[in-house]
Amino acid sequence: MALLQIVEPGETTAPHQHRLAVGIDLGTTNSLVATVRSGMSVVLNDVQGHSLLPSVVRYLADGRVEIGRTAEKHRSLDPKNTIVSVKRLMGRGRGDIAHGETLPHDFVDGEGMVRIRTIAGIKSPVEVSAEILKVLRQRAEAALGGELIGAVITVPAYFDDAQRQATKDAARLAGLNVLRLLNEPTAAAIAYGLDNASEGVFAVFDLGGGTFDISILRLSKGIFEVLATGGDSALGGDDFDHRVFCWIIEQAGLRPLSPHDARLLQAHAREAKEYLSSHGEAPITIKLGSGEYVDLLLTTDSFTEITRTLVQKTLTATKKALRDAGLTVGDIRGVVMVGGSTRMPQIQQAVAELFGQEPLNNLDPDKVVALGAAMQANLLAGNRAAGDDWLLLDVIPLSLGLETMGGLVEKVIPRNSTLPIARAQEFTTFKDGQTALAIHIVQGERELVADCRSLGRFELRGIPPLVAGAARIRVTFQVDADGLLSVTAREQSTGCEAHIEVKPSYGLSDDEIAVMLKESFTHAGDDAFRRALREAQVEAQRLLEATRSALEDSSTLLSPAERETIDRAIVKLEAVMLGDDRRAIDAAMQALGAATEDFAARRMNQSVQRALAGKTIDQISP
Amino acid sequence: MMSDLDFAADHFALFGLPRSQQLDSAALDLRFRQLQTEVHPDRHVQAGDAGQRLSMQWASRVNEAYQTLKNPLRRALYLLQLTGHDPQVENNTAMPADFLFRQMELRESVAEARRDGDEGVLEAARLQLVQEIAAVHRRLIELMDGEHEYVAASGLVRQLMFQEKLLGEIDDALEVVAS
Ligand SMILES: Nc1ncnc2c1ncn2[C@@H]1O[C@H](COP(=O)(O)OP(=O)(O)OP(=O)(O)O)[C@@H](O)[C@H]1O
Ligand SMILES: [Mg+2]
Numbered sequence: 001m002a003l004l005q006i007v008e009p010g011e012t013t014a015p016h017q018h019r020l021a022v023g024i025d026l027g028t029t030n031s032l033v034a035t036v037r038s039g040m041s042v043v044l045n046d047v048q049g050h051s052l053l054p055s056v057v058r059y060l061a062d063g064r065v066e067i068g069r070t071a072e073k074h075r076s077l078d079p080k081n082t083i084v085s086v087k088r089l090m091g092r093g094r095g096d097i098a099h100g101e102t103l104p105h106d107f108v109d110g111e112g113m114v115r116i117r118t119i120a121g122i123k124s125p126v127e128v129s130a131e132i133l134k135v136l137r138q139r140a141e142a143a144l145g146g147e148l149i150g151a152v153i154t155v156p157a158y159f160d161d162a163q164r165q166a167t168k169d170a171a172r173l174a175g176l177n178v179l180r181l182l183n184e185p186t187a188a189a190i191a192y193g194l195d196n197a198s199e200g201v202f203a204v205f206d207l208g209g210g211t212f213d214i215s216i217l218r219l220s221k222g223i224f225e226v227l228a229t230g231g232d233s234a235l236g237g238d239d240f241d242h243r244v245f246c247w248i249i250e251q252a253g254l255r256p257l258s259p260h261d262a263r264l265l266q267a268h269a270r271e272a273k274e275y276l277s278s279h280g281e282a283p284i285t286i287k288l289g290s291g292e293y294v295d296l297l298l299t300t301d302s303f304t305e306i307t308r309t310l311v312q313k314t315l316t317a318t319k320k321a322l323r324d325a326g327l328t329v330g331d332i333r334g335v336v337m338v339g340g341s342t343r344m345p346q347i348q349q350a351v352a353e354l355f356g357q358e359p360l361n362n363l364d365p366d367k368v369v370a371l372g373a374a375m376q377a378n379l380l381a382g383n384r385a386a387g388d389d390w391l392l393l394d395v396i397p398l399s400l401g402l403e404t405m406g407g408l409v410e411k412v413i414p415r416n417s418t419l420p421i422a423r424a425q426e427f428t429t430f431k432d433g434q435t436a437l438a439i440h441i442v443q444g445e446r447e448l449v450a451d452c453r454s455l456g457r458f459e460l461r462g463i464p465p466l467v468a469g470a471a472r473i474r475v476t477f478q479v480d481a482d483g484l485l486s487v488t489a490r491e492q493s494t495g496c497e498a499h500i501e502v503k504p505s506y507g508l509s510d511d512e513i514a515v516m517l518k519e520s521f522t523h524a525g526d527d528a529f530r531r532a533l534r535e536a537q538v539e540a541q542r543l544l545e546a547t548r549s550a551l552e553d554s555s556t557l558l559s560p561a562e563r564e565t566i567d568r569a570i571v572k573l574e575a576v577m578l579g580d581d582r583r584a585i586d587a588a589m590q591a592l593g594a595a596t597e598d599f600a601a602r603r604m605n606q607s608v609q610r611a612l613a614g615k616t617i618d619q620i621s622p
Numbered sequence: 623m624m625s626d627l628d629f630a631a632d633h634f635a636l637f638g639l640p641r642s643q644q645l646d647s648a649a650l651d652l653r654f655r656q657l658q659t660e661v662h663p664d665r666h667v668q669a670g671d672a673g674q675r676l677s678m679q680w681a682s683r684v685n686e687a688y689q690t691l692k693n694p695l696r697r698a699l700y701l702l703q704l705t706g707h708d709p710q711v712e713n714n715t716a717m718p719a720d721f722l723f724r725q726m727e728l729r730e731s732v733a734e735a736r737r738d739g740d741e742g743v744l745e746a747a748r749l750q751l752v753q754e755i756a757a758v759h760r761r762l763i764e765l766m767d768g769e770h771e772y773v774a775a776s777g778l779v780r781q782l783m784f785q786e787k788l789l790g791e792i793d794d795a796l797e798v799v800a801s
Binding site for chain 1: 629636637638653655656657658659660661662663664665667668669670671672673676677678679680681682683685686688689793796797800801
C-alpha cells in the first residue's frame with residue numbers, strides 16, 4: 001500500500017521539538033502500533049520484523065506472562081491460562097459474553113466486569129489488555145528511542161461507555177498517557193481520506209475479529225465529519241469461526257469437548273474459514289485428544305449457508321446507519337473496507353450488492369486503523385505541521401439517558417450526536433419533603449431501563465425539603481471528545497447548590513489503577529515516580545509555550561494589571577518546573593490556568609468572530 | 623452585531639445567519655466547520671486543563687447550535703421560543719381530524735407490515751412520510767417568515783412532532799423486520 005504522505009519532508013517540525021506519540025490498534029485478534037515519522041505514518045515492527053502482535057496473553061505459574069506469538073502457540077495446550085479475544089470481555093458482565101459456555105476459562109463475577117481465574121490469580125480484562133498494550137509501548141519506545149508523550153488508542157465505534165472506560169483504564173495501566181480514544185472506522189477514514197485526498201460522503205465498513213462497525217462520514221476540505229455510526233460490538237470473525245465450529249461438531253457428531261479439543265476445533269474452524277476466502281472448499285482434518293480423527297470437507301456453499309444470518313446482521317446495521325444519517329445508498333461515494341474479515345468474498349459481495357458499487361480495497365485492512373490513529377496522535381501531541389490542517393468530528397454511537405418513573409428511560413443525548421456535547425434536563429421531586437434524588441444513568445436505544453446498559457448510579461443529597469414538584473434539579477450530561485460521559489446534578493430552586501460528578505462505575509477505581517501501576521513499574525524495573533515527574537514537566541513546557549504564543553498575538557486583550565498577574569504565574573511555573581516536586585508543578589500549572597482563564601475566554605470569542613468574519617452575512621444569506 | 627458575539631449569543635447570531643425558519647443549509651454547514659476549526663479541543667491541545675475545558679464548552683455549544691438549526695422542527699421550536707411564542711407542546715393536543723385520521727391509517731399499516739415482516743411496505747411508508755414531513759417544513763417557512771402566523775405555526779410544529787415520532791417507529795420496525 002502507498003505510504004501516507006501528509007506533509008512535505010521539509011515542513012516537518014525540527015527533530016528536537018518532535019514529540020513522540022503513537023497510534024495503537026488494540027484489536028480482538030491482532031494489535032499493532034504506528035507512528036508518524038518524517039511526515040509519514042508507518043507501522044512499527046518488532047525485532048523479528050512482525051507488525052501484528054496477536055492479542056493473546058498467557059499467564060504462567062511462576063508469575064511470568066507471555067504475550068503475542070509465544071502465547072498463541074499455547075492456545076490449545078494451556079487453554080485455561082491463555083486468554084484470546086479479551087477485547088470481547090472489556091466492560092462486560094458475565095451474562096453479556098457471547099458463547100461464554102464454549103470458552104475454556106473459569107469466569108469469576110467481578111464488580112461491573114467479569115474476571116478470569118488463571119494460574120497466576122484472578123485477572124480482569126483490563127489487566128489482560130494492559131499486558132498487550134505494554135508490549136506495544138515498549139516496542140515503540142525502543143524503535144523511537146525515547147519515552148512516548150502519549151498514545152491514541154482505537155476502539156470500535158460501537159463501544160459503549162463502559163467498554164471505552166475499560167480501554168482507557170487498560171492504557172493507563174500500561175503506563176500510556178491516552179491522548180484520545182479514537183473510533184476504529186474513523187481512524188481508517190483519516191488514513192484513507194488523507195491518502196487519497198478524498199471529498200464526499202463515504203462509508204467505512206469494518207469487520208474485524210470480534211467487532212463490526214459501520215460509519216458514514218463526510219469528508220470536506222480537511223474536515224472528517226462522522227454523520228452516523230452503527231454496528232455490533234459482538235460480531236466479527238470469531239462468530240464466523242463459531243458457526244464453523246458448531247458445524248464440525250454437528251457433522252462429526254462429537255460429544256462434549258475437553259477445553260483442549262474445543263480450542264483445537266476453534267483453531268481449525270478459523271483456518272478453514274480463511275482458506276475458503278481463496279478456495280472453493282476447505283478440507284478439515286483434526287486429531288482429537290482421544291486419538292480419534294475428524295475428517296470433513298467444508299464447501300463455499302455450506303459456509304455461505306451457515307453464516308448467512310451473520311452477513312445479514314452487518315447489512316441491517318449498515319442500513320440503519322444510512323437512515324440515521326438521512327442518506328440513501330445513492331449518496332455514498334465509496335465504501336472503504338477495513339478488518340481481516342472483509343476478505344471473505346461473501347462480505348465483499350453483500351456490500352457490493354447493497355451499495356451498487358465495488359467496495360474500495362486499496363488499503364491494507366490490517367494496518368489502516370493503526371496508521372490513521374498515528375496521524376491523530378501526531379496532531380494531538382502538538383506536532384501539527386504547516387498545511388497539516390485537518391479536524392475530526394465524531395459522534396456518540398448509543399443514546400444516553402436517565403431512569404424515570406416506572407423503569408422507563410428518558411433520553412438525554414441521542415445517538416449520533418456530534419462530540420463533544422452537553423445536554424441538561426430538569427427534574428423535580430415527587431414526594432413532599434424529599435431531600436434526596438436517585439439518579440441512574442443508562443445507555444442504549446430501548447425504552448425500558450432493563451434493556452439498556454446501566455452505566456452508574458448516584459444520589460443527589462441536600463435538596464431543601466419542599467412540596468413535591470417544587471425543587472428544580474438540573475442534570476447535565478457532558479460527553480467529551482473521547483466519547484466518555486460525566487454527569488452533574490444541581491439543585492437550583494433555592495439557590496442552594498448540591499453538585500456531584502460521576503464517572504460510570506465500570507472498570508477500576510483510580511486507586512486500584514495507581515496501585516497496579518506502581519506494581520507493574522516495580523516489576524519492570526522502571527520508576528513510576530520519575531516518569532510521572534517527566535510527564536508533568538513536558539505538560540508544563542507545553543502550557544508555557546502555548547501561553548507565551550497567546551500573549552504574543554493577542555496582548556491587546558489584556559489590561560496591564562491582568563498581564564502582570566499572568567507574568568507572575570509564568571515566572572512561578574518556570575521556577576518550579578525544573579525541580580522534582582511534581583505537586584508544585586501541578587499547582588503552578590493550575591495557577592497559570594486560573595490566571596489566564598478570562599484571557600482564554602476572550603481569545604476564544606475573538607477566534608469565533610474571526611471564523612465568521614471570513615464572509616459577510618449578505619454573502620451567505622438566502 | 624459582530625462585536626457582541628460571545629458564548630451567550632443566540633444560535634442564529636453564532637452562525638451569522640438571519641433569524642428565520644428559511645435556512646441556507648450550505649451556509650450553515652460551512653459556518654459549522656469554520657467554527658469548529660476554531661474552537662474544537664483538538665485545536666487547543668497545548669492549552670492546558672483550563673483551556674481544554676473552555677474549548678470543550680465552546681465546541682459543545684457550537685454542536686448544540688448546529689443540531690438545533692439543522693433540524694427544521696428543532697429550529698422552529700427554537701425560533702418560537704426566541705420570539706416569545708409558546709408552542710404548547712405539552713398541553714395542547716388538539717389536531718385537525720383529517721390529520722389524525724391520516725396518522726392513524728399510517729400507523730396501522732406500519733403495525734401490520736411490522737407483524738408481516740414486510741420491509742417493502744415499511745420502506746414505502748417511510749418514503750411517503752418523509753415527503754409529507756418535507757411539505758410541512760415548506761408550509762412552516764411560509765407561516766413563520768412570510769405570514770408571521772405563529773399560532774398556526776405552533777399547530778404545525780405539534781403535528782411535526784407527531785410525524786417524527788411515527789418516523790422513529792417506522793425505523794424501529796425496519797430494524798426489527800430486517801433482523
Ligand atoms: N483471508 C481471510 N478470510 C477470512 N477471514 C480472515 C482472513 N484473514 C483474516 N481473517 C479474519 O479476520 C479477523 C481478524 O481481523 P482483524 O485483525 O482486522 O481483527 P481485529 O482488529 O483484531 O479485531 P477487531 O477490530 O474486531 O477488534 C479474524 O477473525 C480472522 O480470522
Ligand atoms: Mg480491528
